Amino acid sequence: MITCKNLKKSYLIGGENLEILKGIDLTISQGEFVAIMGPSGSGKSTLMNILGLLDVPTSGEFHINSVTPGSLTDDNMAKIRSRTVGFVFQQFNLLARTSAFDNVQLPSLYTGTRRHSIHRAKDLLTAVGLGDRMDHPPSQLSGGQQQRVAIARSMMNDPEMILADEPTGNLDGKSQTEIMALFSGLNATGKTVILITHEADVAAYARRIITIRDGLIVSDVPNIPP
Amino acid sequence: MITCKNLKKSYLIGGENLEILKGIDLTISQGEFVAIMGPSGSGKSTLMNILGLLDVPTSGEFHINSVTPGSLTDDNMAKIRSRTVGFVFQQFNLLARTSAFDNVQLPSLYTGTRRHSIHRAKDLLTAVGLGDRMDHPPSQLSGGQQQRVAIARSMMNDPEMILADEPTGNLDGKSQTEIMALFSGLNATGKTVILITHEADVAAYARRIITIRDGLIVSDVPNIPP
Numbered sequence A, B: 001m002i003t004c005k006n007l008k009k010s011y012l013i014g015g016e017n018l019e020i021l022k023g024i025d026l027t028i029s030q031g032e033f034v035a036i037m038g039p040s041g042s043g044k045s046t047l048m049n050i051l052g053l054l055d056v057p058t059s060g061e062f063h064i065n066s067v068t069p070g071s072l073t074d075d076n077m078a079k080i081r082s083r084t085v086g087f088v089f090q091q092f093n094l095l096a097r098t099s100a101f102d103n104v105q106l107p108s109l110y111t112g113t114r115r116h117s118i119h120r121a122k123d124l125l126t127a128v129g130l131g132d133r134m135d136h137p138p139s140q141l142s143g144g145q146q147q148r149v150a151i152a153r154s155m156m157n158d159p160e161m162i163l164a165d166e167p168t169g170n171l172d173g174k175s176q177t178e179i180m181a182l183f184s185g186l187n188a189t190g191k192t193v194i195l196i197t198h199e200a201d202v203a204a205y206a207r208r209i210i211t212i213r214d215g216l217i218v219s220d221v222p223n224i225p226p
Ligand SMILES: Nc1ncnc2c1ncn2[C@@H]1O[C@H](COP(=O)(O)OP(=O)(O)OP(=O)(O)O)[C@@H](O)[C@H]1O
Pocket: A133, A136, A139, A140, A141, A142, A143, A144, A145, A170, A171, A172, B011, B013, B018, B020, B038, B039, B040, B041, B042, B043, B044, B045, B046, B047, B090
């Protein structure tokens, strides 16, 4: 369960205060499937980085499962993050000289759940269509293949919540359908899925569509997937 | 004018020969507007890197403006590339600790055409909607903003040909329309535009749509833009 009240984020740049998030009020319950849309530069990734405990708000209230991340030490924040959140970054953020298989397995090294990790990493890579590319590092993978490695990695620790930032930006229609089926399947088991997208046919899979414009939520409506 | 005959590209990986392009026959004339589509991992970026003189084929014929790039020294290939081709990379490839403005201006440093470069870089950044983000480095730009810096940079040297690899993957509808208007405008002045996309509404702007599947062209059809 995530709650935000009057959440703000700003940067001090060149001596000026640049306000990115201007007061976000938001509640997302466990098990929801939410799509976040909005213009380029409107603050979607900034918000998702805060929800994923990768960044802190400048002001406002933010609670995740009745814990206030702002009051935690960096270590405790990292611990909660690695167990609770699976993150798919907009730019993938894979380790460069590391195979697809080792990239996917990485999250299990942080939480110490090594026992089934080899099987699980292989199953996840096969589920995203990369069974024959496991030993390729990012430089030997296409853009969409790297994106799918990042998606598999986000699911490694079986987190309660998956945050995916533009997860289908580099995928053709068929790969996109396979990935959205994966997210829908996860959500059907009770996981919370929050994804940022600019593609309406991706947002259509969600049961709730939030639109952000210029750092504020301008609409928040239920959606019935086709 | 680009001509390819039985163009192949393969990699030796783990002792095995992995064939990516399996015999591409293709002619693209000056001034065409071409979209290349196809599944993730089918070889689109690999082909575009060869057409953009950033990589060499393993075998087959390849000519650009009656020059055979394979017979050139690296230096001469770089010279022709910097004057002839504007490239928008799938992962943007911006310089990290460098402002948007300096990133856009960079190509003019290679060709020595500095005189108008300051004005031109500013005009291009304004044309892609980033007039108020010129001094931000990539880490202070959103994904779609970085993509638009890469698009502006590709146009800096006013090249004869623009190769754009998934140029709208991180853009919302309005930004996408603005960028496609920019490409269409360039093409109307006689520049060749070749773009890779998986979005049908982006490919619709082109007058020719080529589909690649598993390293081969499976269809090559004219298209009438709406
Ligand atoms: N350096 C390399 N060594 C080995 N294989 C490679 C290398 N670079 C790319 N590949 C493989 O070549 C194939 C084609 O890659 P390419 O990047 O051209 O695909 P693409 O059509 O652009 O895909 P996408 O739509 O996902 O960007 C992929 O299966 C990839 O794994």
